[in-house]
Amino acid sequence: MRPQISRLPANTAKGLAGSQIDRTRPIEFRIQGRMVSAFEGDTVLTALLASGIDTIGTHHGQPIGLCHGAAPAIAYAGAAATPELALPMDRVPARGGADYVFVAPGKKSGLITRLFQGGRTLGLTLDDHNRSLAGPWRSLVGRTEPGVDVLVIGGGVAGMSAALTAARAGLSVTLVEASPMLGGHSGLFGTQDGDATPEDHVTLLVTEIKSHAAITVRTHSEAFAIVPGLVRVHQIDISGGLVTGKVLDLPARYIILATGSIERLPVIPGNRRPGVIGAQEAYELAQRYGIWSGHSVMVATSANPAYRLATLLAETGIALDRITDGRDQASSRYIEFSKAYGFRLFPGTVPKSIATADGQLAIDLAHGDAVRVDRLILSGGWQPDLTLWHMAGGQSRWNANAERLEPIGTLDTIALAGAAAGYLTRQGCVTSGVAAINHLLGRAGPGVDDPVISALYETPDRQMCALEAPDANPAYLDAEASLVVRPTPQPQHWLSKITDRQGSTSGLLAESPQPLSISAISSGVALGLIPPESAGVVAQERVALIPLSHQDAADISAPSETKSVPDYLQGRFGADAIVVQLDQPEARRTDSGALIFLDHDTTNPQRAVGIVLRMRSEKIEALLAAAHAQPGVRLVVRDLGQAFPAEVKA
Structure with a gap:
């Protein structure tokens, strides 16, 4: 097996050894003629990163790091010219014996260059029009699948909560998640007092999702276009020996967008160099795949979760040089933890530029220091991912206090949930999933907590940008495939200098013709390149729209009136299960679909003896196994992680 120089040891502390890989099952595959080693559970992208290949190639002569948001499409050798057969390396499981090639039209390096180039690069020369990193499948028409009542996009805690709420209401549900697993990104953010750990909470939700017959889960599936009533996705099919991709049109009466938030890339010259990575991606690569590049690291942040990542690294043997923070006097429990670990903290400090020297990153700090490390964690806070919201016709506006775009208004059959809707806590994300379904169904509910x-x-996160515009060392506006560079003001005519002494650049980016990501728009406002009052309009007009007409949406009839017992529950608790009413010692409203157990200690859905069907006049109507349906039998109802007593009504 070839060396995996960026793979952490199997005994790495703090859960950073790679939960998704099986180290007992090594595999090898080829990509562009190069042999790469991996473990079962790796994706093609994570296998490359583990092997130390962290560079896509160059853009205007500058090296560009390989990451989740920017990676070339691949195909099996001999199929690169067929868009239908193109695959995204970040969603494709690594398969032993596979032979992959690049699909990207970007110029490949010549033979001599490939023979002598460093082992870190894939050797692509990237263009200015996003063709090199674009997914060819985005131009394809989807195959229409059978419609469902509710389609949920995003498999984090908000999306899973919404899916469960809809299923409990007797509706058919499809849950779409781009990554190979459900769970989302809550792990980096830790817990608040009284909360279960993110891992335990996710495990409970995933277990219930998988046990619910009304919910169809589609992982490895990226939603990339939407109109009311229809979502187009690219799904990776791993059911056979050969991994394939297919474009599907998924009709639904209601759509929940639980698309999460995007970690903003601080706009600093050199911010897309190999070795520069966001806190969230760095955490998930380590936690899921045991990947960490280099032996020394610096953290530059304006958001508190990056401090938590630093504390997790404390017992891994990775040397943390320092943590700089663009905020002057930030407060957080994670900052206090970092002080307790003895980390060197530099508040009010933003890197001026990032270069490469002798195989390391050379970071120039504003107060004159120069730092040499193998890796730089850059975190500029989070922006709600409103891409699909805008594609569907939703609106947004700039919140100057939070320094982010936020959704405004509503759509008739589409609702936001979780971080995409602007909620910040795990509890807020979970309850917003419930509230989103209630809103679409016209039901009263407790609202979002x-x-x-x-x-x-806990100081809120902030944008972080270098004050000076880049010159030869470009600063990119996001970490995605668009490769939009921070523009520099053009020299003004002498008459302009007289009439506009301030040399304003306001609107410079807003008036440029290229498509922009939500992250790039957020950065553009922070830099004064997009007027704040125009940000929402620019976002509506400039997100990467995919042609998809309203006529493509299938006519999905409204869900029928809820039956006494939905079809998917027939036989679930035995052929002789009966509908009963339950009394509660303390009156409370319970969501449909809450499971019923014999005692407080049982949580396994397979051991449930009944299920809540609905509330009628403040009474619980439930389907119970006949053996436990006699009047006076005491039971326990579990709803969204909480348990409370109930009794079969006489």
Whole structure:
């Protein structure tokens, strides 16, 4: 097996050894003629990163790092010219014996260059029009699948909560998630007092999702176009020996967008160099795949979760040089933890530029220091991912206090949930999933409970940008495939200098013709390149729209009136299960689909003895196994992680 120089040891502490890989099952495959080693559970992308290949190629002579948001499409050798057979390396499981080639039209390096280039690069020369990193499948028409009542996009805690709420209401549900597994990105953010750990909470939700017959889960499936009533996805099919991709049109009466948030890339010259990575991606590569590049690291942030990542690294043997923070006097429990670990903290400090020297990153700090490390964690806070929301016709506006685009208004059959809707806590994301379904169904509900810690104790995240515009060392506006560079003001005519002494660049990016990501628009506002009052309009007009007409949407009839017992529950608790009413010692409203157990200690859905069907006049109507349906039998109802007593009504 070839060396995997960026793979952490199997005994790495703090859960950073790679939960998704099986180290007992090594495999090898080829990509562009190069042999790469991996483990079962790796994707093609993570196998490359583990092997130390961290560079796509160059853009205007500058090296560009290989990452989740920017990786060339691949295909099996001999199939690169067929868009239908193109595959995204970040979603394709690594398969032993496979032979892959690049699909990207970007110029490949010549033979001599490939023979002598460093082992870190894939050797592509990237263009300015996003063709080199674009997915060819985005131009394809989808195959229409059978319609469902509710389609949920995003398999994090908000999406899973929405899917369960809809299924409990007797509706058919499809849950779409781009990554290979459900769970989302809550792991990096830790817990608040009284919360279960993110891992335990996700495990409970995933277990219930998988046990629910009304929910169809589509992982490895990226939603990339939407109109009311229809979502187009690219799905990786791993059911056979050969991994294939297919474009599907998924009709649905209602759509929930639980698309999460995007970690903003601080706009600093050199911010797309190999070795520069966001806190969220760095955490997930380590936690899921045991990947970490280099032995020394610096953290530059304006968001608190990056401090948590630093504390997790404390017992891994990775040397943390320092943590700089673009905020002057930030507060957080994670900052206090970092102080306790003895980390060197530099508040009010933003890197000026990032270069490469002798195989390391050379980081120039604003106060004159120069730092040499193998890796730089850059975190500029989070922006709700409103891409599909805007594609569907939703609106947004700039929140100057939070320094982000936020959704406004509503759509008739589409609702946002979780971080995409602007909620900040795990509890807020979970309850927003419930509220989104209730809103679309016209049902009353308790609303969203988002217990945000006071800014006095947890300073909100902020944008982070270098003050000076780049010259030869470009600064990119996002970490995605668009490769949009921070523009520099053009020299003004002498008359302009007289009439506009300030040399304003406001609107410079807003008036440029290229498509922009939500992250790039957010960065553009922070830099003064997009007027804040125009940000929402620019976002509506400039997100990467995919042609998809409203006529493509199938006519999905409204869900029928809820039956006494939905079809998918027939036989679930025995052929003789009966509908009963339950009394509660304390009156409370319970969602349809909450499971019923014999005691407080049982949580396994397979051991449930019944299920809540609906509330009628503040009474629980439930389907119970006949053996436990006699009047007076005491039971326990579990709803969204909480348990409370109930009794079969006489």
